[in-house]
Amino acid sequence: MSDKTVLIVGAGVAGLSAALQLSKNSVKTIIIEKSSFHGGHAASFTCKAAEKCVKCGACIAEDKLKKAKTDDNIKIFTNSVIKKISAAAPFKAVAENKAKRFDISCDAVITATGFTLFNPASKPYGYKKFDNVITNFELENMIREKNQIQKPSDKKNPNKIAFIQCVGSRDASLNHLWCSKTCCGSAIRMAALIKDKNPDTEILFFYIDIQNFGKDFASYYKKIKDKIKMIRSIPADIFETDKGLLITYFDKKTDKPIEEPVDMAILSVGITPNNSEIVQMLNLKTENTGFISKPKINEAIKSGIFAAGAALGPMDIEEAAASGASAALCVLKYLGEHNSKNING
């Protein structure tokens, strides 16, 4: 199939994984990525291994990226967007970046546009108002870059940290009823890593319930949960005082409101749909949540339009990689069935 080219929109884990799978079958791919970097959100995640690997999946993104960058069948254009595309085969697209506008002819399309992070500025937690309230993604970046946790206000190590789960997920007031699936596992692993680096740091973990997705997570959670103060409540507010942050929440056991001083708060923000223009251009169906409807395999194999990864709904890094590979296998089936038509002419 060396004469075939597939357009992939999105250079996150799913898009890269699809491209690598297609390359194994000698299919060329052109990846159009609107941001300046490859690997999607997962590329900024840090390794959470303390004594041993805790299966956070962050290295999957790095591995895919390294392979894709050196694969001659894969061309990645960052800072680029699709301006136009025909919604049926043969696919003709126009892409654009700062330097140029260019035409793309391709035999199939995979939409792997990923997700948008919930912006917690609308919640009463002082995000962007108080220096020491940050998101879980900002914490990932901090630990990846500095290999330690520091309060943004004075660069000192915090003595007491609160993780607040489900910020922007499972929230009826926002009509975001879905679970983002990745944040419990990621926050628990992060809390364990912080404890390992600084055993005296006190960690509070505010949650609705712990979602247990991913391989071996249950046994891992059992081992570390006693090192963390687990509080089954979602805080009402965060205030800033001259001593630090003050978290208010309702204690269900005592039926009383509690005020808890902390040095730093980490908001586990939700995964929300990425309202990418490509969805409209290709007339893709979406769910009430806004995520792309999982294409029925038979329909996709007729149309040549596929979707993969978290554009279909929240999923962890491993699932996103599997989803990309699975979309690529469907594309190969489609290309096999349409081989004789030589769409590119």
Ligand code: SF4
């Ligand atoms: S899976 Fe996570 S913890 Fe394990 S080695 Fe990879 S990045 Fe580190």
Ligand code: SF4
């Ligand atoms: S994974 Fe956990 S923190 Fe994330 S939305 Fe689901 S329950 Fe909330």
